[in-house]
Amino acid sequence: MKKQADYIKRIEIKGLWGRRKNISWDLRPDVNILSGINGIGKSTILNNTVHMLDILEGRALTNNSQPGVSFVFSPEDATYVHFDVIRSFDRPLIDSGLLEKIGNQNVKSELDWQLYQLQRRYLDYQVNIGNRIIELLTSGMPDGQAKAAEVSFPKTKFQNLVDKLFSETGKKIIRKSNEIQFEQDGDILSPYQLSSGEKQMLVILLTVLVQDNQNYTLFMDEPEISLHVEWQQQLISLIRSLNPNVQIILTTHSPAVIMNGWLDAVTEVSDITT
Numbered sequence: 001m002k003k004q005a006d007y008i009k010r011i012e013i014k015g016l017w018g019r020r021k022n023i024s025w026d027l028r029p030d031v032n033i034l035s036g037i038n039g040i041g042k043s044t045i046l047n048n049t050v051h052m053l054d055i056l057e058g059r060a061l062t063n064n065s066q067p068g069v070s071f072v073f074s075p076e077d078a079t080y081v082h083f084d085v086i087r088s089f090d091r092p093l094i095d096s097g098l099l100e101k102i103g104n105q106n107v108k109s110e111l112d113w114q115l116y117q118l119q120r121r122y123l124d125y126q127v128n129i130g131n132r133i134i135e136l137l138t139s140g141m142p143d144g145q146a147k148a149a150e151v152s153f154p155k156t157k158f159q160n161l162v163d164k165l166f167s168e169t170g171k172k173i174i175r176k177s178n179e180i181q182f183e184q185d186g187d188i189l190s191p192y193q194l195s196s197g198e199k200q201m202l203v204i205l206l207t208v209l210v211q212d213n214q215n216y217t218l219f220m221d222e223p224e225i226s227l228h229v230e231w232q233q234q235l236i237s238l239i240r241s242l243n244p245n246v247q248i249i250l251t252t253h254s255p256a257v258i259m260n261g262w263l264d265a266v267t268e269v270s271d272i273t274t
Helices: 042-056 096-102 110-137 144-165 196-209 229-242
Strands: 007-016 021-026 031-035 068-074 083-087 182-184 187-189 216-221 246-251 266-268
Touching (some): 007 246, 031 042, 042 068, 042 246, 083 110, 083 196, 110 196, 144 196, 144 229, 196 216, 196 229
Parallel strands (some): 083 216
Antiparallel strands (some): 007 068
16 A cells, blocks of 8 residues: 655665666755756756656656666655656747647746646645635634634735745736736736746746645756746745745755755765765
8 A cells, every 4th residue: 555755765776877876865854955066967866766756656657777766755664755846947848749739829838838737736726725714614613714714824925925026027916816817017917928037936836835735845956047046045945935844855056045054955966976
């Protein structure tokens, strides 16, 4: 029987890059930052890890050409972990079949595609918290109203965070809309009309929000791309303010990402390679 882990305690990879290189990385439950020079294998380690987790969750088939990857979870009798992966590289979508399937002319890049998927998850999230709020308000419990307010707080916090981040350009989330939309100088904007940096930050924060404060692991490969240096500095604290139960595993070249108290969370690839 499958049991979900709270977080990953250790990642072990044998035979990386087709050579006699092994990785053994002990992880923190909160933040883990993988650093190193270009070409040393940060993205390769992340990609192989995610591929094996896909296999454990049944999202991908076993690929015998991949190096051996194994995990130690917490608790140790768990067999898989719930996770998300955020890709920051905003390349144009070239899959004509996917574009035809989407049927939305505004979805033109990889960030657009992530936003398109997140819009659906955001709607599901709102339905779930709406049902919980109704249940609490009609429960007859003396603290039902207070508990209902707690359930809706993360969504309000997300909206406040985004409004603050986008305040210099005058964009605000339209709070009465079930979908993510923005108002700017009287005009209504879809998320696909945002800048690359704004899209990227929205993707990250929406991904964290829709996990609904559950334990899970978030992988990010160089999330600083397209982000202003001030947003880079705030990134980790923003994520953890929305969900303190998330385990973050990321690669980065940016000193700004680790400046706000995360230097101890940095691991060099050379230190975990044998």
